[in-house]
Amino acid sequence: MDVKEEISKIKQINSEATPIVSLSVTNLDIEVEEGKVYKDSFFIESENKVPIEGYVCTTSDKVETEAERLEGTRQEIPFYFKGKLATAGNTFEGDIVLITNGGEYNIPYCVKVIHKFVESSGGRISTMEEFVQIYENNRKEAVDIFFLPNFEEVFLQGKPEQKELYHSLMKSRSKSLILEEFLTAAGYKNTSFLDVSQDKLILEEEDSSAQLELLLTQSGYVEGSIYSEKGQIQISRERFSSDDFTDGKLLFNVEKKQNLLNGSDIIHIDTVRQDIEISVEWWAKQTALTKEKEKKLYLKKKRAQLMHNYLYFRTGSIAFEDFAEDSEHVLEELSQYTEDNEWKLYRMHFFLMEERKEEGKELLELLEAISQRNEFTPLEANYFLYLKAMYYRTPEAISRAVSTIREFYELSEYKAEALWMLIYLDREYVYNKRLQYDTIRQLFEEGNNSSLLYFEACDILNENPNYMEELGKFEISIFRWGVRYGYISLSLSYQFARLALKAKYYNKSIYYIAEKLYGVEPDEQFLQVICSLLIKGNRTAKEYHEYFRLAVEANLKIIGLNEFFIRSMDFETYDLIPQRVLIYFTYSNSLDYLEKAYLYSNVLRNKEKYEEVYGAYYSKMLPFIEEQLLKGRINEHLAYLYTCFQKEVLEKPDNWKAVCDILFYHKLICTNPHIIGVYVSCPELGTEKYYHFPAERAG
Structure with missing residues (x-):
């Protein structure tokens, strides 16, 4: 075998034994929300299917891999970024190092920590300012974002007060209103009006x-x-x-x-x-029906005007000349407006009062003709007989009138008017004031009332106060009428006071009358009635305090007067309390804890002016303060007392816990009538309590 073939064979063997490594990523650029853990993975693969062996590690403890060994031809390498403690703006760089039998490889990474965010139609948002912008452009989308589970985590980090507001508002029903209230209360937008x-x-x-x-x-x-x-x-x-x-x-x-x-x-x-x-x-244009109604209303008004003029004259409020002038003006006006017979009869009565005989005679002839034609109503017919009798003053005319009017009195519904005429014509009534009074009373009890009879009854009582033996509905009605017209005699006023003091319960009408009588004659008897009624009715409003003050200054002996003097005071001011009242409460224990707290606070604030009794009060204050402290009670006056006796209170270890319990009490004042209560949360204890506003509140 030649050398070339040997080298080629060696290369083939080495190639088959060494994997050709391929990585799914070459670098990592990562964005992570602060406080979150980022997880991902990449793959390592052998292209020639030779198994890969080796290790994987990182150059920073912020990024770690879940696998340490590399084995096989293809492997997923999970890794994660531990960012729970990382804050936005931080950047972490490093490498993931892979040492394999196919060589060493580095995957550089750069991790940027960004603010937490929410995806919106305008992209990622992570600040309240960006959220408010979404709210202004698309309120529906803002509502959806506001109620996401991570809204608080994204937008309210580092804002504990807004977090509390967020949680408290979730108890409401309207999502849109919850969001509006949150943004307004947190100061992100102005209130919508x-x-x-x-x-x-x-x-x-x-x-x-x-x-x-x-x-x-x-x-x-x-x-x-x-x-x-x-x-x-x-x-x-x-x-x-x-x-x-x-x-x-x-x-x-x-x-x-x-x-x-x-x-x-x-x-x-x-x-x-x-x-x-x-x-x-x-408003509609006047029809025949509305014109008729308007006419009736006008005539009723003029009738009342004449009646008031007459009563003001009879009670002495105006002189006869003024009465005559005013009545003449009204009757003249009516003559241009209506032809009704009623007003002709009134004019005849007016002529009789002024003793204008000639004019009266002429008008009497006209009225006689009307009577002959039967154009009078039954009441007008009897009134005409009365006027004729007063004009002629003959026994025959009077007798005829009395006989007819008596029958009219028995059968007619106009009993009050008929009785008034009989009082001035019928001898049975004219000389018997008691009969007049008893008959008027009987008519009242039957439901027949009349200003004319009120005057007659009041006039009788002014001369005979002993006729009034009780203060029933009838007597009270007479007195209400009498004080309205200023027609109550002094002797009758004293009789009223004697009877009023016997009343077992508060009566609004009796109080009203006593107040009016005291305004005319500031006598101690009327003041005693006023204060006694107020005490019986448990009336402690500040508007009544002046009466209690006057009664104390007058040294009136009324059970409960000193208590109601205190109870009716303005607890927001510290006016001086009379010596008599102060001495009384050095031994009396009849005030509740709120009233005592004010009394003691008043004494402390004015101690230089209360030198004679201050020592007696000082000895009573500390036991009272400790008792209220242990019961967990607090208000403005108790807070002042706790402050003044702070040293004495803290000297006793038994009081320490109670002091801690009330240190953080607050008073809530709500001026919005639509708000019925508040939730108060305590983040430190993780508790929440609901406080309901009383139905009637001062603030």
Whole structure:
């Protein structure tokens, strides 16, 4: 065999024994989200099918392979990047080294750690600013991203307060509203408010409906409801959201109900943050029916005006000259407006009061002719008989009138008017005040009320206060009428006070009357009635404090007065408390803990002015403070007391835990009536508690 053949044979043997190595990758450029582990793999293969043997390793502990030995003609090499502790912006470079029987190979790698991201229509986003941009362009896509499981991980890293806000809002129902509230509360956007094109709508007679425009002043999401206050109009939609707006505008129709010719209503547009009101009015041209209604209303108004003038004159509120002038003006106006007989009778009565005999005679002849034609109503006919009797004043005229009016009184529904006429004509009533009073009372109990009879009853009681033996509905009605017209005598007022003090329960009407009487005559008896009623009714509002203060200054002896003096004080201020009240509470224990806390806080703040009693109070304060502390109670006044007695409290180890328990109490004040409660979370303990706002709250 020659040399050439030998060399060729050796080459063939070496070729068959050494694998020809092929790699699926030659270098690795990798991007990894911070905090994540990246996994991948590549292949090593023998092109000539000679088994590969060897080892694989890396030059950095950040990248590792799952296989260490290389065996076979084809093998997958898994590797991974340990990036849980890596932060965005870091770069790691190195090599994956393969030592084989086919040679040594290096696969260089470069790992770049990037921010966590979410894929969106605009590409990858990883910051809140980029997310807000998505929200402004496509709110639906932003809602989908916001509720992804990794939203918090991507966008809220390093923002613990926003994380808490995110979790708390998840308890709500509306996804769009949750997102809107989050972005607003976190300061990423301004609050979205609504506006209306007009705050008052007037529908003309020919308009059965109109269109209103609701404006969205700031891009974002709102939802709410639309309703009418009285139900006199129909609204085309009851609920809405931002999805219903086009170019920031929402149109809705308002339609008046066809059965209402004239009317008004108020449209309410409610959202979480707003309550918008739009007043709506509509008027129709007057028909015969509406003109008749308007006439009746006008006459009723004028009748009331005449009655009030008469009563103001009878009660001494105005002079006869003023009464005459005002009444003459009204009757003259009515003569141009109506031919009704009622007003002619009123004018006749007016002539009698002014003693205008000649004019009265002429009008009486006219009324007589009307009577002969039977054109009077039954009430007008009896009123005419009364006026005739008062004009002639003869026994025959009076007797005839009394006989007819008595019969009318027994059979008619106008008993109050008939009795009033009998009081001035019938001798049985004229000289018997007790009978007048008892009859008026009987009519009241039967449901017959009249301002004229209220005056007569009040006039009788002013002269005979002893007639009033109780404060029932009748007596209270008389007094309400009397204080309205300023027609209660002083002796009757004192009789009222004596009876009012016997009341077992608070009565709003009796309190009102006592308040009016005290305003006219600031006598201690009326003040005692006022305070006694307030105490019986447990009325502690700040508006009543002035009465309790006056009673204390007058040294009135009323059970509970000192307690209600404290309870009605403004607990946000620290006005001086009278010495009498302070001394009382050095031995009385009748206040609850909130009232005591205010009292003690007031004493501490004004201790220089309370020198005489401060020592007695000081000895009572520390036991009280420790008791409240151990019960876990806190408010503004207790907080002040805890601060003032901090040294004394901390001297006892038994108090230490209680102090720690209340150190981080906070007070929440919510002015939005739509919010009913709050969730308070404690990240350190991983706990959450719900606090419900009371139905009536001051803030």
